[in-house]
Amino acid sequence: MTEKRPSPSVLWLRSFEAAARTLNFTAAGNEIGLTQAAISQHIKLLEAELGVPLFRRLQRGVELTAEGGAYLPHVQAAFRSLDRSTNDLFGTRSLETLTLLGPVSFMTLWLAPRLADFRATFPHVRLEMATMHLPADYLAGDYHFDIRFGMGDFIGRTSHRLTTETFLPAASPSLVSTLEDAGSWPSLPLLSVSGARELWPSWFSAAGLPPPAQPRLRFDSFITALEAACHGAGALLASRPLVDAHLADGRLVALSDFEMAADAAHFITFAAGRALKPLDSMFLDWMIAQSQPRS
Numbered sequence: 413m414t415e416k417r418p419s420p421s422v423l424w425l426r427s428f429e430a431a432a433r434t435l436n437f438t439a440a441g442n443e444i445g446l447t448q449a450a451i452s453q454h455i456k457l458l459e460a461e462l463g464v465p466l467f468r469r470l471q472r473g474v475e476l477t478a479e480g481g482a483y484l485p486h487v488q489a490a491f492r493s494l495d496r497s498t499n500d501l502f503g504t505r506s507l508e509t510l511t512l513l514g515p516v517s518f519m520t521l522w523l524a525p526r527l528a529d530f531r532a533t534f535p536h537v538r539l540e541m542a543t544m545h546l547p548a549d550y551l552a553g554d555y556h557f558d559i560r561f562g563m564g565d566f567i568g569r570t571s572h573r574l575t576t577e578t579f580l581p582a583a584s585p586s587l588v589s590t591l592e593d594a595g596s597w598p599s600l601p602l603l604s605v606s607g608a609r610e611l612w613p614s615w616f617s618a619a620g621l622p623p624p625a626q627p628r629l630r631f632d633s634f635i636t637a638l639e640a641a642c643h644g645a646g647a648l649l650a651s652r653p654l655v656d657a658h659l660a661d662g663r664l665v666a667l668s669d670f671e672m673a674a675d676a677a678h679f680i681t682f683a684a685g686r687a688l689k690p691l692d693s694m695f696l697d698w699m700i701a702q703s704q705p706r707s
Contacts, residue, residue: 420461425487427454428466432476432484507538510695513550514559516543517634518678521654522575526702533698537691556692557682557699569681572696574703575653577674579615581667582650582658584642588665597667601628601646603637611672612649619670 430440431451438448446454459466466480476484514523519541530539544550550558564571583600591597604610604627616624629646631637638655641648642663650664652671658664680699682688688696 420458424454424458427451428458429484429487429491431455432480435473435475437474507536508691509538509540510691511540511555512557512559513542513544513553513555515561517654518559519543520635525657530698557680560679560681562676562679564679566681568684570684571679571681572700573677573679574699575678577677578652578671579611579649579674580652580671581615581647582641582655582664583647583667584644585662585665587644597647598624603627603641603646603648604630605634605637606630606632609634609649609651615649615672618672619668
């Protein structure tokens, strides 16, 4: 039976990895907070444990032996794995946490594209996001902030406006290609969204057009209606800026130049009278800055 070799000291391995990467015992010591003599001693102990030389001592500096060069990537992989596991298991405990509740359409279409910037701006903050489905959801949890759609006068809440919405009809390119001419688009099946965005009659009236036909499909969320429109199910009264990316990349085509301004908007809100912590204020400022028009 082969005798099992004891595992080398982690401190020896740290010294070896730093010295092998820098090829300088003094630089390795500066990097991990040890003296050059301590690094040299750790290397000697590791070489004695392994039974092979890991470095060749030259007149000016050191170089790896074949054994040292072969060993280095395995040691580095082990440390990467250990660092990753430690961060996965314990890293989030040191993060500050913010919680945010909002409609799925806003979270998907407005906030999600901005999360890379959030991560860069707040590298040590954990953002926990939840989506609401019914108005009662706003009362069910205790969140730092929530996103509400309305006129801004939410009882017991301080609010800051994030969007200025307009509505215009849009459809998929495949559906538009079935039209005999551009002006005949009102004959397309109409998709409607229940609630504050059920505005087809208002849009047709504001555009000076005859009342529309009854919508053929009705959805309880804008995000679902948008996905259906992208797949050619019908024309959607699209909300900007939520669909700006879809219009820019051609997933949707505007059917009219007329845009109807919306009275309601998205607001970020928090409990009136709540004293904001520094992180809360920084996040609120970031959200408001993100609402400014992009160049």
